[in-house]
Amino acid sequence: MKLVANFVEKPWGRCDLPDWAGCPAGLKAPIGELWFTAPDGAALPLLVKYLFTSERLSVQVHPDDAQGRARGLPGGKSECWYIIDAAPGATLGIGLRRALDAQQLRAAAQDGSIEREMMWHPVAPGDFFFIPAGTIHAVGAGIMLVEIQQNVDVTYRLYDYGRARALHLDDGAAVSRAVPYDMGQAVRALEGGVMEQSLVRCPIFTVLRARDADSLRAQLGQQPVWIIPLAGMAMAGGDCATVGECLYLDSPASLRLSPDAIILAAAQGSH
Incomplete structure (x- = not known):
């Protein structure tokens, strides 16, 4: 079946969506996400969506299945990103430059130094990154990507650049693997230009x-x-x-x- 497109307004989204996105005419608010859902509203186990960013998204983390269920959720959330388009200099924040313990992570989130502790990876169209649950991450500005994720609505924000949104430092620190990202979980577009x-x-x-x-x-x-x-x-x-x-x-x-x-x-x- 063909899934239904759902446009989601976000303050960090964009008004200049490409023609292929099929954005409804007259929509003036910035669109950050395009979700695909079943026509009958049934919850599918995976969720596919596009992200369109004009600003950095929050630094965040998701629990794994065991951690999610311990918190009364149906599971956790691992996800992956396939880059469709990226402005010059666009980056993804994935993992940290060095390992931090929970106390150090909380302190970095509170004083903003987590921005410097994050590893910001330059990206290009065709790059792919697997983001296992527990990975500290942030999508940068100027990026269009496809996200495939477990269909569980759980996000713990660690840092949001001073925006007036709630943070979840206790839960976030508890489920984070605050270590460098394993680049073996990424596929770069220049690796042979292979389409299959x-x-x-x-x-x-x-x-x-x-x-x-x-x-x-x-x-x-x-x-x-x-x-x-x-x-x-x-x-x-x-x-x-x-x-x-x-x-x-x-x-x-x-x-x-x-x-x-x-x-x-x-x-x-x-x-």
């Missing part, structure tokens, strides 16, 4: 970049799959999706791709 690639395989989800439906079926079997076109068109049954849209299929068996298609495909678990 496994981006992440972990117990939470598998994400592939693909352009051949048969290859995709061979790798994912009959599992439900989310299809996000990066170029061209994806088709299944009577539904189709182009850039800026998303399909959810009970299995990839019926998937067809146009000759120019490049897609992200996501499924639960490691395949």
